[in-house]
Amino acid sequence: MSKILELKSIYAGYKDDIILNDVSLEILDDDFIGIIGPNGGGKTTLLRVILGLIKPFKGTIEYFGDSNIDRNNKIGFLPQINQIDNKFPVSVYDVVLSGLIYNNGFYYKHSKKDKQKAKETLQKLGICDLKERHIGELSGGQMQKVLLARAIVSSPRLLILDEPNTFVDNKFEGELYEILVQLNKDMGIIIVSHDIGTISTYIKTIACVNRGLHYHKSNKITEQQLASYNCPIKLITHGEVPHTVLKKHNH
Template sequence: MNKLIEIQHLCVGYENKPNVLKNVNLTVYDDDFLGIIGPNGGGKTTLVKAILGLIKPTEGTITFFEDGEKINSLNIGYLPQVNQIDKKFPITVFDVILSGLTPKGKIFKRYSSEDKQKVRYVAEQMGVEDLLSRSIGELSGGQLQRVLLGRAIADNPKLIILDEPNAYVDKRFETNFYRLLGDINKKMAIILVSHDIGTIISMVKNIACVNGDLHYHAGTEISPEWLQKAYDSCPIEILGHGSLPHRVLLQHNHERQSNPDSESDL
C-alpha cells in the first residue's frame, strides 16, 4: 500500500482567524477511501484547500507521492460544495465533463475525437448520457452531482476529493451514488468530506475528524468515546438504519456558533 499524500505538522489560517488548523498530520494511501468529518467551522474545507494548493500553509508540509517516489504535484479531481456552482452559467453537460480533460495550467486546448469519446463514456458511467446537450441550469441536484463527479474523474486522477456531496443528492439516486463511489474507489483513492457522520461510516475505510486539529481512526468500527473526544465538546451517538446509519448530536452547549454555510468560509 503506497502513500499518495503525507501531511506533517500542518498549520493553516486566515488573516481574521490565524489558527483554523493546528499541527495536522495525515497520510492518504493510493487505495484509500478516507472520510473527513467534523463540525461546521472545524476546518474540513480549509484542509481540502490546502491539499489542492488553493491556500498556503503557515507551517508544515504536504508531500505527494507516486509509486513510492516523491513528486511535485498530484492529479486530483475535485467535486466542490454545491453552493460554489453557478447553475446560471451557460454551459452544457457535455462541456462540463469535457472541461475535466483540460490539462492543468492550460486555458485552451484543442480536444481530440478521443477526448469527446471519453466524455460519452464517462457520461454513460454516470447515467447522464441522455443529458449531454442540456444546460446545467436545467438539471436536478442529483443530475448535477453526477455531471460534476464525471468531470472530476474524466482525467483519471489518482485521487478525487468530494466536499459535502450529500448536499446535491436527490433521495432517488442516493444509494446508487454511493455504490458508484465504491466502484470508483477500485481505480482511485477518494476523500469524502462531510458533517454527516452516518453517511461517512457507511461508506469509507478510514476516518479523520477535523476540529481545529485532526484525530485519525483506521477502519470504521469507531466508539462513541472516540467520537466524543474527536468532536471535543459535542457528545454524539450513532444510530444504525439499514446500510446508512445516522448521527445524533446530544443536547450540549458549544462555544463555537456556526451556521450551515460557515464551512465554506473555512
C-alpha cells in the same frame, strides 16, 4: 497500495487565524476516508490545503508516485454544489470536458481522445442522455453526477468530494456511494460530510477534523471516541447504529 500524498505537521488557516493545528495525514491510493467535524473545525481548510488552493503557514505536503502523470490532473475535485452558477451558459458535456483542462497548448478544441474520455465517463455514470442539456435544467442529483464526472474524467489518483450528499435524495445518495465504491478500486477517495451516519458503511476510515486531526483507522466509531476527540457529532441515524453494519476491511 502506494502513497499518494503526505501532509506533515501542517498549520493552516486564513489571515492570522490558525484553523488547522499540527495536522499530519498520509493518504494511500486505496484509501476511502470520511472527514467529519463541526462547522468551523477546518474540514474545508484541510481540503483546500490538499488541493493546493491555500498555502499552509507551516508544514509540508509531499505528492508521491508516478511523476509521468501530470500533477495537475492527479486530484479530482467535486466542490459544494451551491458554489456553482447554474445560469452560466455551458452544457453538461462542456462541464465534463472542463475536467480535462490542461496547462499546455491552446484551448480552442479538445482532442478526439479527450472527447472519447468525456463520453465514457458520462456512460460510466449513466448520464449520457443529459449530454447536451444546459446545466440549469438539471436536478440536484443530476448536477452532482455531472460534477462527479468532471472530477473523475482525468482519471485522478485521488478524488476529493466536498459535501456531495447535499440537495440529493436517498436514492441518489445510495447510487452515489455505490459508484464511489467502484471508483475506489482505481483511486483514493476523501469525502467530507456532515452526515456521518449514511457514509460510515462505505468508507474505510474516519478522520475527525476539529482544529487538530484525529485519524481513526477504521470506520467504527463510537460516541465515547468522538467525545474524547472533542468532536461534537451525533451518530444517530435511521435504523441501526453505523458500526454494526461494518464491512470487512484490513488495517
